[in-house]
Amino acid sequence: MRKAIVTGGAGGIGGAVTAALVKAGYEVVVTYHEGRERAEASGVTAHRFDLGDPDAAAELFARTGPVDVLVHNAVVWPHRGPDWRHSVRANVEGTLALVDTYLPGMTAAGWGRVVLVSSGLVRGGMPGRHTYGAAKGALHGIARNLAWDGGPSGVTVNVVVPGLIATARLDGVTGAFAEAVADVAAHTPLRRLATPEEVAAAVVFFASEAASGITGQELFVDGGKD
Secondary structure, three states, rough: OOOEEEEEOOOOOHHHHHHHHHHHHEEEEEEOOHHHHHHHOOEEEEEEEOOOOHHHHHHHHHOOOOHHHHHHOOOOOOOOOOOOOHHHHHHHHHEEEEEHHHHHHHHHHHEEEEEEEOOHHHHOOOOHHHHHHHHHHHHHHHHHHHHHHHHOOOEEEEEEOOOOOOOHOOOOHHHHHHOOOOOOHHOOOOOEEEOHHHHHHHHHHOHHHOOOOOOEEEEEEEOOOE
């Protein structure tokens, strides 16, 4: 049985990814920063993980050991205030620490999958989100270059790029925000938002044998918007 770890595996997208990997037959470990009860309710092993802690990746590896699949979905949300430098550094440096910690085990085994979850804002943009865009944009550069490091050993590295996704947090929104959500849906070929399960399906594909010839690539799951 292949073993997978999903960082941020208890939220809307992360929870769907976790469920899809379990259904596909993987042994799954998830991480959470907050929301321990929700993480443990997923029925898989859950560990607290702070992406901004420089020692967190090594501590997590000590608990999990090597894995076959690393799905990195966790994010430290950037803010406009004085903490924006910390959050951007946490996302970029935390991601690098994570992949550098788990990649050697994959290359030694001669097989592995790294799937980084980005955001459609990297391409589409949004006012006031430039720090978030910077943090997520770094994932694309990491994946493209890391593909060269892992490729000779049978390790692929790809990026799943969700657009605005119909997660539970959008249920019941009203006013200008609801209008903005409806506008996004109206300007996609599918005329709707993609679901967390559809994002999860893309992740499971990249984690599978079927994607063995694909690395360093991006897959947008946004109803065709981009």
